[in-house]
Amino acid sequence: MNMQRREALKAGGGLGLFGLLAAAGLITPSQARAEWNKSAFDAKTIEETLKALGATGAQNSTDIQITAPDIAENGAVVPVGVVSALAGVEAIALLIEKNPNPLAASFMLPAGTEASVQTRVKMGQTSDVIAVVKVGGKFIMTKKEIKVTLGGCGG
Amino acid sequence: MADPMKIRASAKDGITEVKVLMSHEMETGQRKDSSGNLVPAHFITELSAEHNGKQVLAAQFGTAVSKNPYLAFKFKGGAKGDKLAVSWVDNKGDKRTDEVAIN
Known part of the structure; x- marks a missing residue:
């Protein structure tokens, strides 16, 4: 049970990170943008x-x-x-x-x-x-x- | 998710004029609601415009920009059918990108 939970967490975490990266790649312009001053x-x-x-x-x-x-x-x-x-x-x-x-x-x-x-x-x-x-x-x-x-x- | 922006981009004599109307509350954080509580600030902080993937304008906004912000600017180049994308991020992390073809 515990193992399954861990695996599920791992898979979920991995997906979340991947999703974030994809979203960041899609939305953030390729050029460096200055931080809000x-x-x-x-x-x-x-x-x-x-x-x-x-x-x-x-x-x-x-x-x-x-x-x-x-x-x-x-x-x-x-x-x-x-x-x-x-x-x-x-x-x-x-x-x-x-x-x-x-x-x-x-x-x-x-x-x-x-x-x-x-x-x-x-x-x-x-x-x-x-x-x-x-x-x-x-x-x-x-x-x-x-x-x-x-x-x-x-x- | 915020409502789409209205973007108009028109190319004439080698110069593209862009007009953007965003849909955003732009709360200053200084206003009080009817029961006297401060309404938390909620405003667009950064905006970027790209012509065919090349940045043509970067802007930072404060709370003094009006509700449903309007922005107009011009850049050299741009032809009919080129892509123009505008994206913004607000202080709560909401973001939106819209794209139009220049005409």
Whole structure:
């Protein structure tokens, strides 16, 4: 009885591992994917976030455009886009200064992907939205104020 | 299992424009339910897009991305009929991959 149980466990365990590996192989992209940057997403201030991103001292630049409304009626869904005409942009991060955790999203752009991303974010209140762009190993940033008439983080 | 994503990928003049609409609650972990308990955070953390198996975008999301996240981006190359796959993982380990043909 015991032996059978052991064998069953063994077989089951083996199958489970195999299934996991197969699933991992199927779903995980072949390219190495960066770990979710917990310290950057947990940061509470712009400075902490920039530090966690390794972007401390990012210079203001006019080469980045933030496309977003000046006034957002609904803070739960604010369309924000970041566009840059610069070549060789490697990464884009989107920060909202007055949110509990400023970092909203970060994007890694492999060569060939244009510096143009759009998404929708939640904003608790009127705030500056900051786009940080990594180009040629250096960080640059720009900001735009978006006025929110109805916050997006209420219950 | 989450609902499928809506993905549109269109190639024009050598550039493929991709628009993705995911179906996800994106709970921030800061909201309270009617009885005053915190609703635990549940949000997409990572997203990857691949064109014919080559990664064209990797993204990390925080809780500030809106419910049912929308994402649009562009990459060079891509022709009609090519495969474009988008996959995401959330903080509870749920994942989803959807694939479309570029048109």
